[in-house]
Amino acid sequence: MNFALVQTLNGLTIGTLLFLTASGLSVVFGLMRILNLSHGAMLLFGGYVGMSVQVAGGSFLLATLSGVAAAAILGWIVQRLFLKTLMGSTFRQVLLTLGVAFVVSDSILWAWGGTPRALEPPASLQGSVSLGSTVYPTYRLALIGLGLVSALVLWQVWERSLWGAKLRACVDDRPIAAAQGINVGAVFAVVFVIGAALAGLAGVLGGVVLGVSVGLDFEMQLLALVVVIIGGLGSLSGAFVGSMLVGLLDSFSKASFPSLAYFTIFAPVVIILILRPQGLFGRKGVM
Amino acid sequence: MTLVVVVAGLLAVTLAGLFMDSYWVGVCSQALMMGLAAMALDVLVGWCGMASLGHAAYFGTAGYVLAVLTTRWGVNPWFAALAGVAAATFLAFLFGPLAVRTRGLAFLTVTLAFGQVIWGLTTKWRDVTGGSDGIAGVPRPTSILGLPLTDQRAFFLFTVVIVAIMVLVLVRVMRGPFGLQLRGVRLSELRLRSLGYNANGLRVAAFVISASLVGVAGVMFTFFNQFVGTNTVDWRLSAQILLAVVVGGPGTLWGPFVAGFGLFFVQIFATDLTERWTLILGLLYILAVLFLPRGIVSLVVRRKKTGSGVDMDHVLEAGDGASAAVERGA
Amino acid sequence: MRQKCATLLVLVGVLLVFSALLTACSSGDETTTSAAVATTAGEVTATTGGDTTTTAASGTPIKIGVLNPTTGAQTQNGTDVNNGLKLYFDSIGNQVAGHPIELVFEDDASNPQQGLDRARKLVEQDKVDFLMGVVHSGVAVGVAQYAAQNKVPYIITCAGANALTGVKRSPYIFRTSETNAQRNLVIGWYAASKLGLKNAALFSWDFVAGAEHMAAFKASFEAAGGKAVYETATPLPTSDFGPFLSTIDKTKIDSIYAFYASADAIRFVQQLQEFGFTPGEQVLDQGSLTEDEILPQMGDAALGIIGTTCYTWSLDNPVNSTFVDQYAAVADGKKPGWYVYQGYLGGMVAAAAIEGARGDVSDREAFLTAIATVKLEGPGGPFAFDDQGQAIVNQYVAVVEKDSSGTLYHKVTDTIPSVSQNWKP
């Protein structure tokens, strides 16, 4: 019981971070059919910048903001400089993001060295709360809460706002959306930057739990990819469900049979890719 | 064209090899293997338009099987080598049919996923694979036709011969009906099937051939280092092989071979002069993608001319009617 | 095309700005080591490729190939070892027995493949006389095998894999650091018999070295009457210990043993506290969990951890005080950690061996005996090799405490002299 409770909370913690990472990845793909392999690098970059700001004496909030900003700027550069010029050539765009991923993560190694680091939680959230017979870190609980809130906000924007409507129109059918006078390019740019910013947020907030170290970028990239595949490309709700699924799967499998951790994550992917290439929530023909 | 270039290149390298100090001879041997691997992947990327990001799996599996058989069970290196290639081929038979059901980016992702499964296996299954420590002390065959393979130069000549054979066979096959049919798969799957060809069968065949050749490269690589480690199943290796194909020029075989060969040297120089190899790799990626849509080939051969290769824009993008075929689940 | 060229320019520009930005960010670094890293990194690249360290000595130069990770996850450790090694040879004017010493540094990036390639380069291209270094066991195994095959003496300075100096060890291989097992012989016995701890939860990384550490601790702990209740192997690296810690039932244990290093060690100790294990359960360390390099970053969570180590800067002996001062001088007042010490010790042993061979390293047999017979007083006390080429060193039992200035340090409470790799209580 106790075990189950704590594992569930652990799963939700990871799930939250995954959702922040995967939502951007998924929507961008749904929108432009771009598999952004530099998403993890953006996450890590945000995390490191946040860490440095905190080390330099900045508050956790400031660290978070600067991390988010850094990732967003990086995203903007990538979108503006490369992806824009390669519109309509999926393969080249994917390769390009792969190149960017290499450059960014190695530059990080260059600048910050290979020693893994971690962020300090804000003073108010240090220590742990007792849940019946067990205790659980306060920060993680807060993180889970924040995850739910952000999911709710994104969903509101996605479902309710006019801009969200435009976005969904683009995802459903780009040509028609364009024909209706929606500036797809602009929408794409905004989405890409927001996605990067969210990744940066995950980098900073996750920096407390997961630490920041080169290698985390690919790890998260891969998990996010898994989430997106399971959840379905271009579907926000899919990204949410997928994240939580993967998070729980991850924490329970790690605790129960650590040595199999990898298979328990990838088995579902392979199965889903083969039986239902469009993912649980995705529409046919996307991939 | 291909033949001339490759043969000339091999001759040049061989001659050069005999006058270098043993370290650089060794580098040449490994570079040749990387060339072979890139060439093998081109069969998928350039001909079928299927970009695999998981070919390290076959490279490494072959190497690990060789290493385990020789070091743990004392199997004769020659047999172990064959077993290694067989294992890579078998793995391709396992993954191939599943992977070819997907197209475009899904294929890229599923191959990456398969690759990571193999990676997970090699890192976790410590008792057999030695985990992150890898397996050291893999014996080379002592000699062939009087050549003492323990000597770097002799081993280099051996490598040249093996690679040459593989290259010639591959080029021959791809210049024949098989190559034509694979191009058909990419250009218009539905039309090809309407002509009576089993498109998915061709895809699997290409996948297996590509994987087993990469397996050969993996075996040679393990023989050379007398060591196998998780870097041989790392996704970065997959990315590096793919980069070689892209830089070389998909669909030309010789382009990727040259690029694979050259990139290994770049890597050695890079690690020699600076510690920023990965960064350089990334920059090369970006530059190639931005400025050489058909790879270095485009510097040599005019577009449209036969053997001018495939424009990157057309990789991953299945030809007309393919979507209809997907509907049916093939 | 012009637009493309423009893109190219912008691209390059952005990259420059980008890296500049990065370095700027990293300047606000907590540990003062980053300075040391920077400088040494510079020096290392300067000497890479075998530029000679200019000296006045007359004899033929002796080339030592030094292989350590200066990129990748163990950058810090590798750089520290290099620093220690350079520090020692600089302190003796980079010459031994009238021969100038050339250190040729290469980066193995903790990657067996690259390590092997670099070793090959050092031997076959740079023609070094012998090899030293390596932190990562996997790299060491590969390099040792290569060295043995090509009859090149190789002095391992950090990597712990037991087999390297086990029964199948090649006469060309020596190790100045402890084996993984050796580091756990004392703490296990001490915890059970002296601290009276009976039930321990064991944690380590899920890789070869981790397994060796955990097995050795379990053996010595249970031999002395303790019991390993839990044995948990976590991924390398472990970003989140939550899932693993939450499987432990506190009522079943009185102590926790852990083999972790660098960031994971910090995170582990802190998460122990978060999940309510410390204080309460006694945390046991075989040297790397609270290694001096990372101890300051752990905060009060580390207080009271008891462990054993072959060296800590608070040791009181003349050789150590010189070493500590020398290091403080080059690393702006910083205290040396375990890795710097291993580098320094390696330098001392190598120098002593060259002396023993009267500067003639070309006669391999003679040189090998010279190494094998090295005996000296190091910063960590008396040093000697056993007949397997494995170091015999003191083990110090130490508890983490806070000094008057509030900095964490290891307070040595007990000394177990000359512990060999098959030491028994």
Add this chain to the structure above:
Amino acid sequence: MAERVPVLEIEGLTKTFGGLKAVDGFTMSVAPGERHGILGPNGAGKTTVYNLVCGVYDVTTGVVKVKGCDVTRTSIHKRSQLGLGRTFQITNLFQEMTVLENVLLATTMATGESRSYFRLVRSLSKATEKAEQELVDLGLADLASIPVSELSYGQQRQLEVALALALEPAVLMLDEPTAGLSQAETNAMVQLIHRLPSNLAMVMIEHDLDVIFGVVEQMTVMHRGKVICSGSCDLVRQDPTVSEVYLGQSSS
């Protein structure tokens, strides 16, 4: 005796996409050497029938038989090997390949050289000979070595037919071969069709009434997925419903 077995039989063929019945109980039979036309307004489901017969879509209900054997569930390439040759309404060729290579893909299949993997393409003598003959017949011989993408639209339409023909099928299924062709090109196409070997059964979807009445003797008229009339040309001409839904429309 075998001669009497129809080369192509379609019985109660039905296909529903979601709720919509695209094809509803389509039935048709083609005897050896017969020339059969399928007529119908846009969206009547003609091309869907082709895709069902050739195996591009899964059949919802109904049976497709080639030379008497049931192929309702067999894959596209198997059906082709059994003797179904088809062309596409929207030109579907291997654009980046040369004209000769395109035809070779078909002829190697016919001559069985498609499996002689260790020979160079140019040394596939039988297939090459056959392909060159095809091209001569089409008058494309001198264009053999240029990429298809550089052919005129009319020439590409001819190549469409040539590929299907090169398979030596039992029944050739043409999908609006003259769509979008100029008058001259149309005539050339009609000539080509007239030159088809007499023992080859041919099914053809066509809008151009002059063309279709000129080449086929049997006809099936579709409307909203259903067969509304089937029989000889004259019979169809006189059928009131046909003239209402189709001829009427086209004349108006």
